Amino acid sequence: MDFVNVPLLAAAALVFTSVLAGLFSARIGFSFLLVFLLAGIVAGEDGPGGLRFDNYVLVFWVGNVALAVILLDGGLRTTFATFRTGLKPAALLATLGVVISALLTGLAAMLLLGLDWATALLLGAIVGSTDAAAVFSLLTRSGVTLNERVATTLEIESGVNDPMAIYLTVACIGLITALAQGQAPGAEVLTTFVAQFGWGALMGLAGGWLMAALLRRIAARDAGGGILALLLMAGGLSVFAATGTLDGSGFLAAYLFGMIVANRAADETAPTLAAMDGYAWLAQAGMFLLLGLLVTPTDLLPALGPSLALAAVLIFVARPAAVWLCLWPFRFTRAETAFIAWVGLRGAVPIVLALFPLLAGVPQAQLLFNTAFVVVLVSLLLQGSTIGWVARRLGVALPDRDDTARARLAFGDFALDPRLPVDAICQFYGLTAPEPADARLDDWMATAIGRPPVVGDRVALGTATLFVRELDRSRITGIGLALAPEA
Known part of the structure; x- marks a missing residue:
């Protein structure tokens, strides 16, 4: 049975070693696939394995x-x-x-x-x-x-x-x-x-x-x-x-x-x-x-x-x-x-x-x-x-939602109701209202993005920035706002 056991042992040991090395290498950012590739090279003709x-x-x-x-x-x-x-x-x-x-x-x-x-x-x-x-x-x-x-x-x-x-x-x-x-x-x-x-x-x-x-x-x-x-x-x-x-x-x-x-x-x-x-x-x-x-x-x-x-x-x-x-x-x-x-x-x-x-x-x-x-x-x-x-x-x-600092940078400081009209938001925060001012905030933002929105999209509204926080299919259901710092 050596013609079965010896090749099987070599192949299984090579895969086992490669997977183990890949698990450790992935922690420092190296590709799992690169480890498998290099393992084959090491086992090959020019490597310690010497397999032609x-x-x-x-x-x-x-x-x-x-x-x-x-x-x-x-x-x-x-x-x-x-x-x-x-x-x-x-x-x-x-x-x-x-x-x-x-x-x-x-x-x-x-x-x-x-x-x-x-x-x-x-x-x-x-x-x-x-x-x-x-x-x-x-x-x-x-x-x-x-x-x-x-x-x-x-x-x-x-x-x-x-x-x-x-x-x-x-x-x-x-x-x-x-x-x-x-x-x-x-x-x-x-x-x-x-x-x-x-x-x-x-x-x-x-x-x-x-x-x-x-x-x-x-x-x-x-x-x-x-x-x-x-x-x-x-x-x-x-x-x-x-x-x-x-x-x-x-x-x-x-x-x-x-x-x-x-x-x-x-x-x-x-x-x-x-x-x-x-x-x-x-x-x-x-x-x-x-x-x-x-x-x-x-x-x-x-x-x-x-x-x-x-x-x-x-x-x-x-x-x-x-x-x-x-x-x-x-x-x-x-x-x-x-x-x-x-x-x-x-x-x-x-x-x-x-x-x-x-x-x-x-x-x-x-x-x-x-x-x-x-x-x-x-x-x-x-x-x-x-x-x-x-x-x-x-x-x-x-960012991870639990990472408050990075989440605020990506999704804004304040949560807004997407159903509110744009002019109401602009009046409250002292911003210049765009046209059409009576549009719903979610509809105006989707138009301004100009492509299917995704979580993380952002649009400038005067000196402020609006962020897409949540989506239901293609509908924006959560919006964040960040105000520019005063000069």
Whole structure:
């Protein structure tokens, strides 16, 4: 039985050590996922473990399945109510934003790595999307509460931007192959786009609707949360795989499947969330450990400098430019835009996408893989470990209501009745009344905000500031006021 026990002991000990180290590292702000990745590197060929591992096909398979489980779990935690603030900006970031990031990063790759334009664009596509596993886990463990607009935009974006990155990656590989054969890319580029998003959306929505109907029929028959979670995971993976066989985006299908199930069968889904969280963490742990094992650190050294420079361009130029252009129509504040730009976390997705060129035999594929790995390391180390600090510095983190000093700064000193007319408030506090002066305070404030309000929004009223303290769906039900200090 040694052929079972020895590998099992090694794998279990590695996961146990990684989780334990992750629990301690999370206290000082380091990403759990970074610990798993580094544990794989330590156990690998250049580390003390000395394990030689180069099974790209296995990692590709595990990575795709793990990402499907993670996106399914993310979809199960997405409610339709969050769409009022996050859907439109997230959809633009997940499509146009990925394209802009890929183009700017590709341009930098031409200059820094000396790649031809097609290969450089392929590298930009590989690292162009944010990572659902990184965003979901790090936002949860950041120790801060974000306002609804920022949190939902980041979560929805990371959940639905993978299909665009995959499409761009596949399209670029097809372009490189066609150019190498002296052919011009044909209409298959457009048909691939339609198939990826069309089949992904159709299969995800239809599968989610059917699963929700099934759950409502069987949940009452003594089926506990654990067995229902297993049923959900199997159903989600079935939809993921079936969509892939139709050349659609299985990742989009898995996310939409979970979202539809969670919103159409909310009561039946709630008991499964704890078990699904365990499945998602197991998927993340296994995926990042294998990705770490796959990398040989000494292979990263020849192009380390240009790879670090490319990571800097992505983090400080490409991602901020894409976010600013995409969010400009939605009137996000400068602080919100800056924070969303900073949380452009790269994780397992770019590394998994970097396996595509390796498996397709694209020239310089190993350089693309090594560069993508360096970008992910930098992103997890720099961005992932500073999310909470940046949120507090930019003022997008909502304070704990028990923290009186910070709560007053975020929600004002005085509570006002939202039903009062604006002119009555202005007369009482000696402020200049705006037009229309007879409007209710909540209605006037919602108009002044100019977008779906969230808790923490603020509007100037003369020399005073009004704050959104409470919401009932889209209706402002609690307002705070702070007066400017006298000169």
